[in-house]
Amino acid sequence: MKDFFKDLMVLYSLFFKIGLFSIGGGYVMLPMLRLELVEKRKWVNDRELLDYYAIGQATPGIIAVNTATFVGYTRRGIPGALASTAGMVSPSLIIILAIAIFIPMMETMPLFQKAFRGIRVAVSVLLVSTLISLTKKGWKSWIDGLLTLAAFSAVVLLGASPFPVILAAGFLGLLLRRHRSGLQ
């Protein structure tokens, strides 16, 4: 029993640490997870970690949270999954809430207004470059390009909600692949 709670604490603090040191999103998290889970603790091997990541990408939710849940569950069942996920989101909750309290105040000050205008430009640069690299990796055929364009147009030109677009895309993926494999 004592070991069980100790393990939960270890899971919580490990994912707290991973959450705390991953700045800039999921792309920096994989090396961090690898170092902690594969190299230091040998809880999983490289193959398993990539499997978790693949599952994280093919299931709803944030990949980092999905991976944390997976590792936690395989170590200590549902309590382990909860402890790992709680650890992963704790730094966000603490840091973001601390910052969020000051943001409305800062937004009324001219100096910060100017800084934020520059920051918004930086955010668009980051988003555009991330999109370019995701597209380079993600497009396997012209059909993929068409699907991207269709989803973009549905939201920007037609004002569609992203939710039905995702459902339609999943359904279309099913139809297209079945059709393609039928031709082969």
Added chain:
Amino acid sequence: MSFISLFITFFNIGLFTIGGGLASLPLLYEAVVDGGMISRNLFVDMLAISQSTPGPIGINMATFAGYQIAGIPGGFVATLGMVAPSLIIIVLIAAWFTNFSSHPLVQDVMGGIRPAALGLIASAAWFIFREALFIPGTDMQISLPAAGLFIALAAAYKLKPATPVVYILAGGVLGIFLF
């Protein structure tokens, strides 16, 4: 907005965020900006802070948005809602479907969702780009200092990609002098 509907809103966002945290952007944008709860400017500022602070971007955004809507408890409820679908689905997969992601049916569905998710992220990027580059209150009139800053930062990124924090700090400092 009651805590129950806040939880349900973010549960839905978590459920439809497929393929990583950025995929939550278009969903969040629709729920909180189109829903009239957060201004477009604040949304972009939240994204900047979420990118330059620790933690997954999707979780940071959910905490932020929840706080803006319903204070500190709102931050907790939104984050809880956002991770609940992952928790349920991953535990089910870990318990029963170990070869989930290699299943042909999953591969087929993902083959459609992945490229569409790129288009959705691009739509959120377009709304943010418009907010950052166009003069406020005009219909698509480009702000020259903003365009110049965009080109300079994009060139810097192309030459030497670094962590987002560097570009966000640079954008902030240059913004003070430019605008």
